[in-house]
Amino acid sequence: MKKQFAAAVDVGGTNTKFGWVDSAGQLYGSGSVKTGEFSTAEDLIHRVYLELQDLINFDETEAEICGIGVGAPNANYHTGCIHHAPNLDFAKSIVPFASIFTEISGLKCRITNDANAAAIGEKIYGKARDMNDFMVVTLGTGLGSGIYTGGQVLYGSDGMAGEMGHTCLIPGGRKCGCGRLGCIERYVSIGGLTTTFLEVSEGKKGELRPRQIQALAEGGDQDAIQTYRLTGEYLGLHLSSMAALFSPEAIFLSGGLAQSGEVLLSPMRKAFEDNLLTHHKGKIKIELSGLKKQKTALLGAAALAFSSFSQ
């Protein structure tokens, strides 16, 4: 039997990364281009596909390509389109990304948002292999979520469901990029942490990056510790509401901010347990993703392709 490969593409606001992945989750060669250098999806895809072809010489007697999986912001699994992505110049309207990729490459292509891809990656290659109900929450520039219910990704009627980042944490709270007030993304994300630190320190210590705030916290700075404590409590409280809705077996955290360590995770776990419904207490684990941070997005995109196209 031939070895199967998927092309994996992770479209981000700054970089678009790509590579080849086999069905066991091994990454064979990868590369990246600057997303902003391309004004149309066609130009970006032409370039990415050229570079993908250069990465590996497949021996067609031994290997076959099952298709392409793409993770991208505001991607719609049902339609294959990217919808009004504020951080992507080429997708200010609705762009049929998967169809264009298929036209250019001749390969089948599936697209989903990056957090859903991370959840599919966790299911195929990570810690959720035996789970039917779980969530992956990605903590980075934004807060994304991919949710499995009954063994299926939650896509909803329009292919865009699962947006925990834009559920309200604090009514009337901070203004979000989506136009609403108080979304949890504005509290639990890189920008959210920075804002909370500015508020807690009353601006006296300047606008710092999470890594700087973490270093301060590790050095005993009370404002920095309080900032992580609040951020962890926001996340723990909100995840307890998600637990009431979804009764997941586990919640996996991914993304840069998830690597902050106990300064974030310890207050988060306490707020989560304190706010769980009685029948959930002690039963739902929160863990770091089983996928290596640098590889999550590509493994997720590849898992999407394998779960869609592999026989």
Place this chain on the structure above:
Amino acid sequence: MKKQFAAAVDVGGTNTKFGWVDSAGQLYGSGSVKTGEFSTAEDLIHRVYLELQDLINFDETEAEICGIGVGAPNANYHTGCIHHAPNLDFAKSIVPFASIFTEISGLKCRITNDANAAAIGEKIYGKARDMNDFMVVTLGTGLGSGIYTGGQVLYGSDGMAGEMGHTCLIPGGRKCGCGRLGCIERYVSIGGLTTTFLEVSEGKKGELRPRQIQALAEGGDQDAIQTYRLTGEYLGLHLSSMAALFSPEAIFLSGGLAQSGEVLLSPMRKAFEDNLLTHHKGKIKIELSGLKKQKTALLGAAALAFSSFSQ
């Protein structure tokens, strides 16, 4: 072909109602007993099954019974048990209600919580027949929700998912019966409305029932109008977060409080639309349930039996 019937049972804190329903949703005879008169599930079920048998004489050459469907608070679909229901004396611990019913009646029995039953009823007999993604929210003594995703009821890993009533609306807010703070059930329910009216009127008009507050609102009382406006806004805002998570085609409202009319529904719809994500605006309808208020629970329980046991 024989006509199919299901026995439907709705276990409530005050009354346990029951009846026979055919596959078209026609209710044939119904009755009720006082739940509090029975100290064990066995006693309650014996009595309910006796009364059910007295309601109709089935001609076995023309009719057959497909099974029993039960809606009950804190019911677990996966295990058939009722878990720690604060309002049911016979279920202070874990009671295997479905198994006991089968033992006593010889009929197959399925159980789920009342809001899930209402959602199944909406799918089988109501306005959601052609929908795969929708929610039913029951507004009464509590706030319950039954959620369909991808054509399936959301049960989660433990059979208890879909508890929107115990998701947090206001962090640190009103104390809920579940032990947590700020659950939406404490704001959008009969008790929630009463509390909000007490707050808005600063207690000067006494502790009134929703019907009295509604009469005041219809008479132009500003405190009463403000109470309904706040309640509608709480619900609309929270449902917009549910829309971000579930991308439903529609949300159906059921239960006594849902019958309050435009004094509640108009501010709710405005808050909902104002807080939807851009791609959802104008696309998700909120409507009253298509099931008659008095029959929702029994039709839901019957729909559970038909969807579980009917060939």
